[in-house]
Amino acid sequence: MPLALLKHGLFGRFQTPKRQIPAPRPLAKSYDVVIIGGGGHGLAAAYYLAKNYGIRKVAVLDKGYIGGGNTARNTAIIRANYLTPEGVLFYKESMELWETLSQDLDFNIMYSQRGHFTLAHTDAAIRTMRWRAEVNKQLGVQSEVIGLDEIAKIEPTLNLSRDVRYPILGALWHPVGSTARHDAVAWGYAQRAAEMGVEIHQLTDVTGFEITGNRITGVKTNRGDIACGKVLQAVAGNTSVVSAMAGLRLPIRTVPLQACVSQPLKRFLDTIIVSGSLHCYIWQSQRGELVMGGAVDPYPLYGTRSTLDFKEGLQAHILELFPFLAEVRMMRQWAGMADMTPDFAPVMGKTHLDNYYIDAGWGTWGFKATPVCGKRMAECVATDVTPELISTFVWDRFSRFDQLGEAGAASVGH
Amino acid sequence: MKIMNCPLNGPRNISEFAYGGDVRPIPADDAEPKAWADYLYMKSNQPGIAVEWWIHVPTSYWFMAERDLRTDEILATYPPKLPATGTAS
Numbered sequence: 167m168p169l170a171l172l173k174h175g176l177f178g179r180f181q182t183p184k185r186q187i188p189a190p191r192p193l194a195k196s197y198d199v200v201i202i203g204g205g206g207h208g209l210a211a212a213y214y215l216a217k218n219y220g221i222r223k224v225a226v227l228d229k230g231y232i233g234g235g236n237t238a239r240n241t242a243i244i245r246a247n248y249l250t251p252e253g254v255l256f257y258k259e260s261m262e263l264w265e266t267l268s269q270d271l272d273f274n275i276m277y278s279q280r281g282h283f284t285l286a287h288t289d290a291a292i293r294t295m296r297w298r299a300e301v302n303k304q305l306g307v308q309s310e311v312i313g314l315d316e317i318a319k320i321e322p323t324l325n326l327s328r329d330v331r332y333p334i335l336g337a338l339w340h341p342v343g344s345t346a347r348h349d350a351v352a353w354g355y356a357q358r359a360a361e362m363g364v365e366i367h368q369l370t371d372v373t374g375f376e377i378t379g380n381r382i383t384g385v386k387t388n389r390g391d392i393a394c395g396k397v398l399q400a401v402a403g404n405t406s407v408v409s410a411m412a413g414l415r416l417p418i419r420t421v422p423l424q425a426c427v428s429q430p431l432k433r434f435l436d437t438i439i440v441s442g443s444l445h446c447y448i449w450q451s452q453r454g455e456l457v458m459g460g461a462v463d464p465y466p467l468y469g470t471r472s473t474l475d476f477k478e479g480l481q482a483h484i485l486e487l488f489p490f491l492a493e494v495r496m497m498r499q500w501a502g503m504a505d506m507t508p509d510f511a512p513v514m515g516k517t518h519l520d521n522y523y524i525d526a527g528w529g530t531w532g533f534k535a536t537p538v539c540g541k542r543m544a545e546c547v548a549t550d551v552t553p554e555l556i557s558t559f560v561w562d563r564f565s566r567f568d569q570l571g572e573a574g575a576a577s578v579g580h
Numbered sequence: 581m582k583i584m585n586c587p588l589n590g591p592r593n594i595s596e597f598a599y600g601g602d603v604r605p606i607p608a609d610d611a612e613p614k615a616w617a618d619y620l621y622m623k624s625n626q627p628g629i630a631v632e633w634w635i636h637v638p639t640s641y642w643f644m645a646e647r648d649l650r651t652d653e654i655l656a657t658y659p660p661k662l663p664a665t666g667t668a669s
């Protein structure tokens with residue numbers, strides 16, 4: 167290696183690195199599929215449309231830059247230990263895609279299996295965990311309730327003392343819980359989609375639709391109007407704004423979710439630790455920073471401000487779990503706009519219009535679903551048939567009082 | 581901390597209050613289940629000024645607030661106007 171370095175340093179010609187996605191160009195007059203939202207979800211859908219279905223006349227439009235929404239803001243936790251069978255099966259397929267995603271995309275997304283704890287501080291929490299563990303195991307997802315001895319063996323620095331306000335009684339242990347580099351997921355999908363002919367248009371704000379009968383025939387943007395065969399929207403916190411343009415009201419509220427990281431520390435924490443009762447979670451990144459977050463803000467807002475109240479509440483609880491972090495400093499804080507549904511399950515699939523598809527309601531839990539959403543939404547758009555795997559997530563389940571009830575597994579543990 | 585002006589108790593920390601959803605007309609008792617589902621679950625959720633229910637938790641006092649969902653600015657708070665006359669949302 168050092169020799170090669172010397173050779174290139176002395177004799178190699180400097181080459182400008184290849185652009186990851188082609189330079190901006192004018193919008194075409196028409197596309198087979200217009201995808202609104204260049205987050206992980208929209209870009210993954212574009213990739214699978216081109217790869218699995220040969221549909222390449224696709225435009226991904228983002229009003230900002232790709233991956234700049236919740237894709238850039240999430241805390242990157244990936245797991246499949248949900249509560250409802252529909253949820254578990256869906257996230258399980260996502261886990262399978264994650265495991266080989268770096269190879270499939272030939273792009274290092276830094277997928278890292280660490281193991282994931284959901285802590286129980288009450289008998290009620292233990293009960294829900296047993297329920298979750300049984301549903302998980304039945305469907306082939308590794309998940310079990312373990313006691314303090316085993317927790318101490320896996321994560322020796324965790325404070326298991328009874329001298330705290332809410333002592334830990336046990337935990338749901340999910341050995342395959344993981345993290346991935348969230349930006350890289352967007353970049354990897356974008357680059358490979360672009361290589362297959364998908365056009366990615368940043369700074370392109372969708373401002374309205376041309377609707378004729380039961381179809382969207384045109385998409386209006388700040389850079390001009392385009393005709394479209396089909397439209398898929400994946401705009402997270404802005405879901406209700408875009409769906410209103412198509413005349414669709416949804417059971418979604420936009421609520422900020424905040425997070426923060428500490429200064430980098432020597433590695434001490436191998437696993438991901440979540441406590442629903444304490445409203446907090448923590449893991450340590452490859453850079454040594456502690457990544458921390460909790461539940462959504464107490465009320466809706468279209469904004470990404472951070473608050474002191476959030477951090478005070480969060481840190482008070484984190485210090486119960488790891489008292490020795492008391493002197494550690496916070497380095498960065500941020501928020502994203504989460505599209506929250508009342509049952510903590512997504513809204514996916516076909517809509518009231520024939521050629522308009524939706525991927526939304528991802529709230530605080532949608533990063534881990536990026537690959538499976540991309541794959542299944544691409545299938546839905548390409549074949550115009552809702553895949554079985556996502557059929558229960560249909561948008562109008564609420565008007566039939568047919569909610570999914572995923573709160574037990576998703577409200578704090580994103 | 582952010583301050584909210586309670587019509588009953590005056591200015592208080594926002595942490596003393598809880599959000600209670602949009603003010604919107606309640607369906608008639610004999611309305612179709614679909615109308616009730618719409619009332620319970622569907623939201624307008626647009627980035628503009630919303631009329632909302634809030635409660636001052638320590639005194640269990642419910643009131644209405646007008647809030648800008650883009651800036652989090654609380655524009656007005658007042659005792660509840662009944663029947664609820666807020667925009668259907």
Ligand SMILES: Cc1cc2nc3c(=O)[nH]c(=O)nc-3n(C[C@H](O)[C@H](O)[C@H](O)COP(=O)(O)OP(=O)(O)OC[C@H]3O[C@@H](n4cnc5c(N)ncnc54)[C@H](O)[C@@H]3O)c2cc1C
Pocket residue numbers: 202203204205206207208227228229230231232233234235236237238239240241242243244370371372373400401402403404408423424425459500501502503504528529530531532533534535580
């Ligand atoms: C702090 C935080 C922590 C989280 N932690 C986790 C976690 O640990 N695990 C997990 O699984 N999930 C987590 N999530 C949730 C996850 O981030 C999201 O569900 C997921 O990233 C959504 O991806 P997306 O591609 O749908 O949306 P986004 O990445 O938000 O992309 C949507 C894009 O749409 C664009 N857009 C919006 N309106 C328009 C318009 N009118 N025209 C054109 N473009 C538009 C935006 O610019 C944006 O780039 C977290 C979220 C937050 C905020």
